[in-house]
Amino acid sequence: MTRLVVWRHGNTDWNAAGRVQGQTDVPLNDLGREQARTAAPLLAGLRPDVIVASDLRRAVDTAAALAEVTGLPVRTDARLRERHFGQWQGLLLTEAAERFPDEYARWRAGDPDPGAGIETLEDLGKRLGAAFQDAADLAAGGTVVVTTHGGAARQGVGYLLGWDHRVMRTVGSLGNCHWTELRHGDARGWHLRTHNVGLITRPALAEPV
Template sequence: MTIALIRHGQTDWNAARRLQGRSDVPLNDTGRAQARDAASLLAAEPWDLVVSSTLARARETAAILAEELALPVAGAYHELVEQDYGVAEGMLVADMRARWPERDIPGMESDDAVRGRALDGLARLADAHPGARVLAVAHGTFIRHALAAVSGHAAGDYPPLANLSASVIVPGEAGWRVETVAGAPFADLLDALGGRAA
């Protein structure tokens, strides 16, 4: 099985550098164009189906990819939604960082909870689509936590992920293994992540 975790297309809040989290912000026209452009790159490899988180920006990105690649949309998964940022949702990222430098935001979903949810989502996808090559449209912070949960590194050590970047996870000898991060081979990131392989 292969799962490509794809960050959704741009929204107006992305462009303004506002925290989205669980806020259901739609794609903007740039985000829709990004999804169409990404489909042409993804077409270089075979894929079987597209899934997404339940949030509108991920579902619309998935729908565009599915249409462009002539693939079925095989559901929306609550396990793939973005981290809940509690009272900070809608704030400028810079303002959030100034107000809560330790990320102790009231009502925020814990990092541990996101990592656990990510592993649950990967297991659910593997059970539902054994052996498939899956495009899973999710969210930037969620994807970094998913990669961290698989590799054993800190989510904060992973680089920011551009809209429509794809990070690939495959089965390994003991669970999942990170193959690429935003298109770059995982091995190329090991120094930045502390030098440990997954």
């Protein structure tokens, strides 16, 4: 049985402000570093064999907290980056709504291809799903922790489970430094064990931006 733990990075100043990060390389803030330090011993208790992270700093630095506890190295994979938010990256969500009202309405309604240069959910799911599978293959029969991003985590998990994007809309986004656990066996394939697990140190924005 292979266990895949999909861990969202800690809080950033852009999370706190409601600013669209996408693939912009924004670092953790003090709260995010605290969240990572708090979560790391819990994840270490799962006895991971491999740690893989998005190459964006907020994910790498979150993973580093677990690496410090376990002694494992952190491998990086650019495919684990957040959804690319096109022309919205760097904007406050309120600004995106004002400047791109039609696209914003479609995004809020769950349109998989809302426009404004935003990566489609199909492309996002395929990218993350492939990266998750490759990470899991590094320790078949063991435990792999993958540190990624909110929107990316949800679509990648959906891809592995074979769930349509409309189903995934009913699944809440991961809070900062929370995780989802999947398991894979020969008989059942990938299945969901837990979702949005973690300690809440202080209120954290769960919006996948």
